[in-house]
Amino acid sequence: MSTPLTARIVEEHANAAAALPPAGPTAARRRTAIAALTASGLPTSRDENWKYANLRPLERLRFIPATATPALAATDLPAAIPGFARYVFVDGAFAPALSAPLDSTAAAVTPLAAAPDAGQASAAMAVQTPAPGAPADERFALLNEAFATDGAAIRVAAHSGEPVRLELVFVASADALTGASYPRVELQLDSQAHLLLIERHVSAGPHASFVNSAVTVDLGCGATLHHYRLQELAARAIVFDTLSAVVGRDACYRLHGINIGAQSARSTLAVRLAGERADLTLAVVALGERQQVQDTYARVEHAAPRARTEQVFRGISAGRARVAFNGKVVVGSEALGTDSRQSLRGLLAGPEAEIDVRPQLEIYTDEVRCSHGATAGKLDENMLFYLLSRGLEPEVAQRLLKWAFLEDVVARIGVAELRRQIEERLAQQLPEPAARAEST
């Protein structure tokens, strides 16, 4: 399925191939990815799981990796989180001067460019790498595979004891007309390893950057991963994100997504519960305003008995924004005793805003407990009147109710300083009229 778009990607790749370092993905893997992309093409809005995404910007983007590295200072970055080692990547490339490496033997963090084979050290990674015939929704990861020049390979050793605390900051600075940013994370937790991982995507400057991130996660038996993903890119950025995870026996994966930034954002999450009693919580918050598009597609596959999934989504759409969450749970024939819950809720905060929440269940066995709830609506009139009747300004009451709507998901963020930063960021988006009035 060669389209003008894929033809252009192939051509840009051919021109850039010689300059791409043999790091991260090897030349052979890049070629395989390009071949797979040529065969499958990128998704289009005719694809069922892509109809809410904004794919139009792809027509005018350049795909070669950005090269000019700007001079950034630590002050250009989000405030550090106490207790967390920090690794910073600018337009996909590791920036040691801005980083504060881990001081622990329990885990190894290796920039992919520094260790070409780091990513291949794990056999599991190779399995997860999308290949021809890979799930159609993970095709954007092929683009990352073809072009990524750097990234983080993280391995947490078995029985790591105290949780390892890591923060990855991916900074996008280039304009999409000059080059793209390809954040890449290859993460492996050995059995009984424990990791708290913050992954944030931010901008330096107001550029309309193109970011294409790919994250693979492999959780060994009994491993625990708390993964906080923040997308707070500048207002004109375009981002496509693909996360593929495999969760082993008795492993526990808590995945928190906070999607606030960018003009147009699509996150594709594919999690396979491969071991017995694997446990997944997927909690996503998305805010859209102006003409933003925030689209999340999550596919959770129960491939082993007695695994548990909880999907929680809270989205607020204002202005002319579109906020979508498409959450699919597939329960395979071997997944007896599956426990799956979905609670997807969208809030319309303007007459021209759009919310799409869509829970989907595919069950191929009996003896499962699956529940789902999905709602999309405006602020509750009764709640609003109750607050007004206590003297609160309408704007304050509305803001308070929006907060309350997000609260049960934000409250799950267990890292206090991170939660504070997120609340502050959310407060900017849900402005407090009282505070504004005081400052004038």
Place this chain on the structure above:
Amino acid sequence: MTASRTPLLAINGLHVTVEGKQILNGLTLQVRAGEVHAIMGPNGSGKSTLAHVLAGRPGYQITAGTVSYEGRDLLALAPEERARQGVFLGFQYPVEIPGVNNVYLLKAAVNAVRKQRGLPEVDAFEFLGLVRDKMKLMHIEDSFLSRGVNEGFSGGEKKRNEVLQMLVLEPRLAILDETDSGLDIDALKVVAAGVNSQRSPERACVLVTHYQRLLEYVVPDIVHVLVRGRIARSGDRTLALELERRGYDWVSGEAA
């Protein structure tokens, strides 16, 4: 109790429709500072509509009549302005708001009133002290402060919370809409103690109730019977006892 000359609340010939249906039909009522009025009446007589219209709830069309509060047009004010001017509605069905905690709402409500009066925001420490005293009176536990507004509260807890809010806000005119419904006798006594504690010559209270039981503990100055959207009969507290004995049909029949 000495009542001042100008009524605190004066309702004149009030006609209200809801979705085209006439609910209040020329209601006239005067409440002076210092007074406690009870408004009784059968289901569907318009008691709750009156309470909601006074608080400014949307969805009610006022087709005729006036309402003045402290000598000014109450109906021209937005709900939040009424609250800040000292009008309080205790809800028949208090709303659960998960994610907004009680102490936040109480503080925001108190500060809204203080701002109106040109006072600075309440001191956090002083405020907690004040709230705790009133919580004791209402038999509400400390842990309540950090819980979501009415979230998971029993019926009785919700009603006690309404009265607590009233005590903290110290309104000039409190309208309590069936605050007694669904309460057992112990809870009823607690609610009554709360209401009695804020009786004063400067303030007035309108109790909307279906049964006279509450009136044994909060003794009203005047009892009105509402039938088909207007006051059919007014009297002292013995009227409530007579109603209890003879039933609403007695007044309804007279009014027809």
